[in-house]
Amino acid sequence: MHSHDEALTKVVIDHVQHRLALDPVPLGRLGDASELETALKEAIGTGPAAADDVLRLYAEHIEPTVVSCDSPRFLSFIPGAPTKAAALFDMVLSASSLHGVSWLEASGAIAAENQVLRLLADLAGLPAQAGGCFVSGGSAGNLSGLVVARDTARTATGEPVARPRIAVSSQAHSSIGNTLRIIGVEALVVPVDDHRLTGEAVRAALAADPSPEDVIAVVATAGTTNAGIIDDLTGIAEVAQEYGLWFHVDAAYGGGALFSPELRGRFAGIEHADSLVVDPHKWMYAPFDCGALLYRDPALARAVHTQDASYLDCIHTDAPQEWNPSDYAYHLTRRPRGLPLWFSLAVHGTDAYRDAVDATRRIALESAGLIRAADGLELIRDPELSVVLFRRAGWTRDDYYAWSKELLERQIAFVTPTVWEGETVARFAFLHPGITLDAVSEILATMTVPVG
Structure with a gap:
């Protein structure tokens, strides 16, 4: 199974070339459960099968029943449309079995990913020390960033906040509510003005709350999923600074607009984020699954997310140039999913x-x-x-x-x-x-x- 098979390689590469050359990309359709069950019934047996037969099964029964996000006519949810360069390099990434856990194991891959993270940090206006890692998407980024917010929050006496809450709007992405349930933090739901969270509304909610000292962070959205609305980032950042709150910005969808000088002004205030999530697999044309998580002060995230185990001691050193993506989110093993974006950016500019x-x-x-x-x-x-x-x-x-x-x-x-x-x-x-x-x-x- 682990030796090179020329025929197998050719079958797969030929299919990839065919798929990449399709213009237009077929939309795909909803599959029928009984038909799929019949088609796949004997796909996996105890012995080998011819690769071209298995690929034909995929091409005739599986691929057509997956709606193609890279079709221009996929206009639902928040689609993805990877560049051909990014899609091809994703194949290189998989074929090479590259991973990106630590600097010790994957310094080149991490250096390239960090080059992209630096570009994104610059587009957002974050300071020179900002950094982070690539995760699977906005849900993973929001979870990892808000865990840091929770674990770094302290009372005036330096003690952890006993009953932490995070201010959110009703328009926040569903992953925010899920994150709060997972990490055991309650939500302070702030009323919105025309579906847009404002600094004035956050300040009023805090002023009216009987225990505002329990609120440790505020989440703003830079491009809501349902309507593409950008919250009042500047006003919310001012309130966050006034109350000493962690300022988390979910720009999973909207962050791609930072490339546009025409749209960049709408994101004023994003430069004050303590943690920022952008999904390149959305409006930055990277393949699934690719989310960028950035911290204003990565040392705070490293203190929260670094995993301690005897077999991991060798990857943790004090060398300033060494950067372990496993220290900046809840993951450990990970693929360097930022590399296809790096390749496409380098190819296209x-x-x-x-x-x-x-x-x-x-x-x-x-x-x-x-x-x-x-x-x-x-x-x-x-x-x-x-x-x-x-x-x-x-x-x-x-x-x-x-x-x-x-x-x-x-x-x-x-x-x-x-x-x-x-x-x-x-x-x-x-x-x-x-x-x-x-x-x-x-x-x-x-x-x-x-x-x-």
């Missing part, structure tokens, strides 16, 4: 990333214009980043879901409804720079005819 972000921002604005001009459609709010919310007059929840299903069945697009202020509505999430206004027009045209 940062201007190409700026242009791709600006292109998707333009398509969001142009799509909003189409919706305003269309009979029977209503734009819910002007897009702040690249998410567009809109409604079809007279439609019910069932209408939206039937429309979404028909779009996928007809291979027009993958667009799933969402809920806005209790109402089911339509939502576009634009990230792929290959989406065209003609494609958007085609999608919108389907809303003017009966569904089903």
